[in-house]
Amino acid sequence: MTDMKDRVAIVTGGVKGIGLACVKRLLAAGAQGVVIADIDEDRGQSCLKELGEDSVLFQKTNVGDLQQCQSLVQATVDRWGRVDILVNSAGSVGEKGPMTSHSPEALDHIWKVNVLGTYFTCQACHPHMKDQGYGRIVNIASIAGKEGNPGLVPYSMTKAAVIGFTKAFSKEVAEEGILVNSVAPAVIETEILDGVSDDVISYMVSKIPMGRVGQPEEVAELVLFLASEQLSFSTGFCYDISGGRATY
C-alpha cells in the first residue's frame, strides 16, 4: 500500500477530472494536506465542502501567471510547512481545427496554460523541495504530445513541450532528491472532451487497442505511484496510460 502519511501535495486543475481523482487518491492514501489550485472558484468551494477543510485547501490560481503560482506555493507552506508533491493537471484543449486556422492569441493562451503553467509551478516549488531534499513532480502530458492528433495541433504541441520540459528539468534536479516524471494518457472520460467533436474522439478511441476510453481514477493510480517515496530510481520519463495505444 502506498503510504502518503505526512506528505503535502499541490494538485493544479484539481477541482474536476483527472486532477480531482488525484486529489481523492492522495487523500485516501493518507496525505496530510492537499492544496487544490484551479481557476474555477465555484468548483473549488464545492470540493472543500465535499472533502472537508481539515486536509484540503483551495487556492484560486491561474497557473499561467508566475506570481499566482508563487502565492500558491507560499499558501501551501504557510498552512503545512512543506510541499512534497506537485501534480500538474491544469490544462486546456484550446482551439480545434486545422493548423492554419489558429490565431496567435489562441496559441498564446494554450501555451501559457499547458506549458508555462507547468513551468511556473515547478519554478515556485523547486526552492522548497530542494531545501527539503525531497520532491515528487508529476506532469500530466498526453499521448497527443507523443504521437500528435490531427485537429489538435496546438494541444499536441504543448503536450510535447511538457514531455521535453520534464526530461530536461528532471536532469537538473536529479541529485536533489526531486524526481520529475510525466504521464501520457490517451482518451480519458472527463469534461475536457465536451468541446471535442465526435469524429476526433472516434479517431482517438480507434487507436486504442483496449477499445475504450480510460477513467480518471485509472490515471490517478499511476500518478499516486509516481508521487510516492516508492518511486526511487526513475526520473524524466513519460509513463504511458493509453490502453495500449503508445508503442514507446
Ligand SMILES: NC(=O)c1ccc[n+]([C@@H]2O[C@H](COP(=O)([O-])OP(=O)(O)OC[C@H]3O[C@@H](n4cnc5c(N)ncnc54)[C@H](O)[C@@H]3O)[C@@H](O)[C@H]2O)c1
Ligand atoms: N481527458 C483526457 O482525455 C486527457 C487525455 C490526455 C491528457 N489529459 C490532460 O490531463 C489534464 C487534466 O485533464 P482533464 O481531462 O481532467 O480536464 P478537465 O477539463 O476536466 O480539468 C482541467 C482543469 O484545469 C483547470 N484549468 C484550466 N485552465 C487553468 C488555468 N489557467 N489555471 C488553473 N487551472 C486551470 C480547469 O478549470 C479544470 O478544472 C490536462 O492537462 C489534460 O490536457 C487529458
